[in-house]
Amino acid sequence: MNYVISVMHKDRVGIIADVTSAIKQLGGNLEDMSQTVMRGYFTMLLLAAFPDGTDEAALRSALGAVKDLADFEIGIVPFEPDANNGVKADDSEDRYVLTASGPDAPGLVAAIAEYLRQKGINIIDLTTQVYHGRYIMMFLVQLQPQTDVGKLKHSLRIAMSDLGIHTELRHQALFKMTNEI
Amino acid sequence: MMQSNQIIGTVEMIQQDNLDVRTITMGINLLDCRHQDIDVMCRRVVNKIESYAGDLVDVCDRIVEKYGVPIVNKRLAVSPAADVAAGHGPEGFVALARAMDQAARSVGVDFIGGYSAQVQKGASAADDILIDTLPEALFSTGKVCASINVGSSRAGINMTAVGKLGRTLKTLAEGSRDQDGFACAKLVIFTNQPEDNPFMAGAYHGHGEPEVVINVGVSGPGVVRRALERRIERDGAENLGLDDLAEEIKQTSCRVTRCGELIGREVASRLGIRFGIVDLSLAPTPKVGDSIGEILTILGLDAIGAPGSTACIAMLNDAVKKGGAFASQSVGGLSGAFIPVLEDSALAEAVERGELSLEKLEAMTCVCSVGLDMIAVPGDTPAETLSAMIADEMAIGMINKKTTAVRFIPVPGKVAGDRVEFGGLFGGGTVISVPNAGKSARFIRYGGHIPAPIHSLNN
Known part of the structure; x- marks a missing residue:
């Protein structure tokens, strides 16, 4: 089961370690990830594959249960492979x-x-x-x-x-x- | 997504620093257009040029829209006219020049180069006719450019041709007196002339070139200047050495060349024509902010022509080549920093202030591209003196195994210190003083040939 997860928080040391450790504990495997910091605010978007049967509520609950992630803004949506909306390869002529x-x-x-x-x-x-x-x-x-x-x-x-x-x-x-x- | 500072940097190079592609030049072999009937030869020339270059300007315009980088000139370089018209008399040569002009107008290019001959070892009958018809060919056409190669490191210098060309310059100047001798700006005299040079007036399609080819000349003095200014602002002049500044020039040249390579290859691809070379020359324009002279000022010279100018331009020229050679798959042409006086506002002003002399310019051409270029000299300079000035510059190229060239304009009726204005990319400036004019006639009257130099014992 693949999910797209967004994380936003005021930047501090160790955010990526916290989030990825939580995902690892859930049996998740990172497939893609983008992260940036803007004026002191950290944001991350990642795609991860989880064991079958992992539903969104369970994922949110598990991520929320991690102590250091309690006050993070977290978004979770199931990944749809056709969600790229016609976006082509990086070297697209257009x-x-x-x-x-x-x-x-x-x-x-x-x-x-x-x-x-x-x-x-x-x-x-x-x-x-x-x-x-x-x-x-x-x-x-x-x-x-x-x-x-x-x-x-x-x-x-x-x-x-x-x-x-x-x-x-x-x-x-x-x-x-x-x-x- | 690329970093935002990279995007802003590229946009600034184009919008503020005058980055452009100076020329896309299509080389076309015309040797199969030869025919004993002048009309047939001319018709073949026009048809062949139109068939290859008919879409050149349109394709360039579409690529300008795509990348937002100006392509300043679209040009043609063709096989030496002396070879195409060999066997004909003067009327056949002039007819060929007119056919070249007609074809250039038909396809909408800015210039066509190739009214040319290579006479470094000696002139054939056709070469002699070509040189004799230079005035009529250039007076009766608008877009045709001419070049004569009179010397090479392997063959020496044809001094009889050099003597003749001094007189030709006088005739060309007198015949275009109402334009301050402008016809001379369309004739370049070379040693070691490259066969793939995309820049005018010295472009021609050499014997070793393919049937048709696209060559590109990049620009970029303004970009190099701003890069140096930014680096000095950022780090402070007191914290920088010349090696740091050379590195900055090198990296900037790499970026400029990559741009030219991208655009040139796409033009070639869209036309279905082989891509030839990128010419790494830093070509200035009369526009303020697009000058080689300004770079020398930023590098620490308070007057262009002051001691240190030769060292400075040597460093600039070498850094440009290093950066460009790394950036392009195939480099060629002239590849160096040009110092065409009238086409470079800062150089022209240095001449006007008396800071830059003909002798210092000659010294600078020993270490950069391409020679004594676009220099207005007094109209009463004797033909023999012009020839001797040509010989000096050719000797520099011959001995140093580099291309050197001369584009002198003896401006009729004007003396040192007078102004000339040619407009556009040809610019304007002050007539430079020629010391010891009239004192070389006996040397030039010998004619003959300066033998090929020895290629060892290099001191």
Whole structure:
């Protein structure tokens, strides 16, 4: 039985040890894992396989029973193998990096995410940061096959200019080539 | 997902530091276009160029959309015209130049190089006709560029051709007097001319090249400059040695080259044409912030041309090659830092202030690419003096087993200190002083050949 488990807590030493030890004690095997710390807050998303018969309630109860995990925000959902929603391999020809920058104000990510939803463009990954006084958003996106990139860039630029957001769209291979050996 | 600082770094290289692909140059073999009938030869040339390069500009434009990296120039390099038109008289050569020009316009490229001949050991009848027709060919076309290889480390220097080309430069300058002698900017005179160079005006499609090939010239002085500035801001100049700065240049050159490699290979792939080489040259533009001279200033020279300039450019040139060679599967062309005076705002200003002399430029060309390039000299410089200046630069290439080249513009009616403006990538600047003009005529009048140098006892 495979579960996707999310964990969020204020960062401290030993969180990963606590969580993975608890999973091990439940007989679980880690299959995939992503973890980051943002401004002192730890978050982790993992996929683990458990012995047959391990249900969600039992898993939550077992994780909650571990003393050091008692005050963690924990989410558990059964893993569905088709849940990748058409996401292709990392080197997909249609995968682009959308960089956007604007004055630090509420609603910038929402505006771009809504625009992308309307165009049927999936966001694979997103990071943001304030850089030289501007709010910078970096979206890894999966375009629809056969998208006219020139037209998309143009319409995105026009749609976002009212909000003072400057957008650039470039194929991810450029970033890989200029940063990875 | 890549790290956000890597994404921001790449975007900054393009948006603020002037990273671009300077040229995508398609090389095309035209030797099978030869024919005794001039019209048939010209028709074959146009048809062949159109069939291979018809989609070049469109494909480049689509790749610019995909990666958001400008491709500044789309160009063609073809087989030496002296070989294609051999057997014809002057009218056949000029007709070929016009056919090249017509084809270049038809496919929408910026320039076509290959009105060329290799005469380092001696000139054939066709080579002589090509040199004789240079003025008419360049005056009657807009996109054609010419190059003559007059020397090599294996063959020596053809001084008769060098003597002739001094006079050719005068004719070209006089014939384009209303443009300050601009026709001279389309003629490069080489020693050890590369067969796969994508940069103009010296590009041609060499005999050892495949039927058709895509070569790429990267750019990047602005990126190197900003990388050095950031490193010095971050660590403090007092905490850095030149080896640290060389390493920074090397790593930046690697990133710039990777970008050129990616784009060049994709152009080749989409056109179904073999990819040739990435030329690792740092090619400046007249734009402020995209200059080799500015890099020398950041490396600690308060005046470009001051003592230390040669050492500085040697380090820069070597670091660029090391970083680029690691980044690309196949490198070639000129591969080095260019110092084309009129095309580099900081170099042009150094000449204007009297800080950078012709002699110091000549010394710097001993250790970098590619030679005395885009230099405006007084219009009354005698032809023999121009030839002697060419000979000096060719000798540097011959002895040091490197490519050297000359692009002089003797500006009609102008003297040292006067301004010239060519606009666009050709830039502008000040006419440089030529010391001892008129004192080399007896040397040049000998003509003949400087024998090939000995390849041992290297001191």
